[in-house]
Amino acid sequence: MRSVVARAPGKINVYFRVGPPREDGYHSVASLYLAVSLYEDVAASARTDNEITVSLNPASTSVVDPEDFPLGEDNLVVRAARLLAEHTGHVAGVHLDITKRVPVAGGMGGGSADAAAALVACNALWGTGLTREELGRLGARLGADVPFALSGGAAVGLGVGDELFPLLLRGRSDWVLVPASYGLSTPKVYAMLDTLRHGVDVPAPEEVDPELVQALVVGDLGRVADLAANDLTPAALALAPELGPVLEMGDRAGALAELVSGSGPTVAMLVRDGEHASQLATQLQDEAGVDAFPVHGPVHGARIL
Numbered sequence: 001m002r003s004v005v006a007r008a009p010g011k012i013n014v015y016f017r018v019g020p021p022r023e024d025g026y027h028s029v030a031s032l033y034l035a036v037s038l039y040e041d042v043a044a045s046a047r048t049d050n051e052i053t054v055s056l057n058p059a060s061t062s063v064v065d066p067e068d069f070p071l072g073e074d075n076l077v078v079r080a081a082r083l084l085a086e087h088t089g090h091v092a093g094v095h096l097d098i099t100k101r102v103p104v105a106g107g108m109g110g111g112s113a114d115a116a117a118a119l120v121a122c123n124a125l126w127g128t129g130l131t132r133e134e135l136g137r138l139g140a141r142l143g144a145d146v147p148f149a150l151s152g153g154a155a156v157g158l159g160v161g162d163e164l165f166p167l168l169l170r171g172r173s174d175w176v177l178v179p180a181s182y183g184l185s186t187p188k189v190y191a192m193l194d195t196l197r198h199g200v201d202v203p204a205p206e207e208v209d210p211e212l213v214q215a216l217v218v219g220d221l222g223r224v225a226d227l228a229a230n231d232l233t234p235a236a237l238a239l240a241p242e243l244g245p246v247l248e249m250g251d252r253a254g255a256l257a258e259l260v261s262g263s264g265p266t267v268a269m270l271v272r273d274g275e276h277a278s279q280l281a282t283q284l285q286d287e288a289g290v291d292a293f294p295v296h297g298p299v300h301g302a303r304i305l
């Protein structure tokens with residue numbers, strides 16, 4: 001096999017509770033992840049030398065400024081390929097070409113999706129034969145959200161978000177995404193949350209609200225809208241106050257709920273169905289002049305195309 005393409009989804013956090021900082025700098029979380037229909041593709045091609053190289057496909061320019069995108073050793077796809085090679089003892093090079101659609105530093109786990117796609121693509125290209133579970137354990141060493149980008153679907157995430165409990169949903173939910181023209185750094189948003197909470201005792205979260213889990217499983221969108229929550233919202237708003245009007249815009253335009261996705265700044269608006277999603281996205285574009293587009297979830301995790 002000379003070349004293979006893997007695809008992995010972005011995510012939104014329908015619910016996200018954050019505990020106090022731990023000694024390793026991470027926070028314990030309780031996350032309700034939903035993989036949505038916005039995908040990253042990673043094409044892996046065999047190299048005859050032992051180099052691991054990366055490029056950004058020109059089709060990505062609508063979501064990423066090539067000048068701002070790291071194309072060296074710190075790119076998550078390079079780190080993923082190197083980790084797989086080291087773990088398996090495989091000796092061979094690979095070129096990885098990324099087609100990005102998920103906003104960079106947008107709170108939608110685009111980098112994690114790239115890492116997950118790179119693990120799946122290299123595992124197939126090199127014939128290293130790791131199971132999904134083994135890839136998940138390796139992925140957790142690259143980032144807290146990488147195991148979920150591998151599994152996809154919907155899941156409760158505990159620990160730092162990497163201990164997954166998959167959920168089988170009976171139907172899909174539809175969302176309108178409003179991406180921002182700027183990014184927010186995940187560590188800075190967590191640090192801002194700690195600052196805002198200074199002097200306040202916060203327990204480590206132990207579960208996702210079971211009523212919300214049940215509502216999402218059966219597709220009770222009204223209850224999902226009532227119970228959806230994200231502890232990182234005040235921190236994202238403190239760093240990017242312009243998010244406030246975007247959230248209000250969704251409310252005024254009739255979304256069922258508006259959420260900052262993860263650490264932001266992408267806003268996810270829950271809607272009734274696919275038709276409502278198209279209508280709301282058009283309305284936000286026409287009346288407010290913002291970029292807005294429909295997605296739905298759950299969708300599959302990282303897989304070969």
Ligand SMILES: C[C@@](CO)(OP(=O)(O)O)[C@H](O)COP(=O)(O)OP(=O)(O)OC[C@H]1O[C@@H](n2ccc(N)nc2=O)[C@H](O)[C@@H]1O
Pocket residue numbers: 013016025026027028029031106107108109110112142143144145146159160161186187190261262263264
């Ligand atoms: C906030 C969330 C919600 O799903 O997603 P994004 O908004 O980034 O997409 C995640 O917790 C982000 O996960 P991910 O982006 O994989 O984080 P990592 O690369 O592992 O960590 C980046 C940094 O975020 C902070 N971090 C991350 C996860 C966590 N449970 N506690 C943390 O404090 C740490 O400062 C860490 O150094």
Ligand SMILES: Nc1ncnc2c1ncn2[C@@H]1O[C@H](COP(=O)(O)OP(=O)(O)O)[C@@H](O)[C@H]1O
Pocket residue numbers: 070074075076077098103104105106107108109110111112114115183184186262263264
């Ligand atoms: N393949 C990659 N795709 C996206 N970001 C990457 C990648 N490799 C490294 N990064 C770095 O990770 C940072 C955050 O990544 P991203 O996953 O897009 O955001 P978020 O954590 O908000 O979901 C970016 O600012 C970028 O510098």
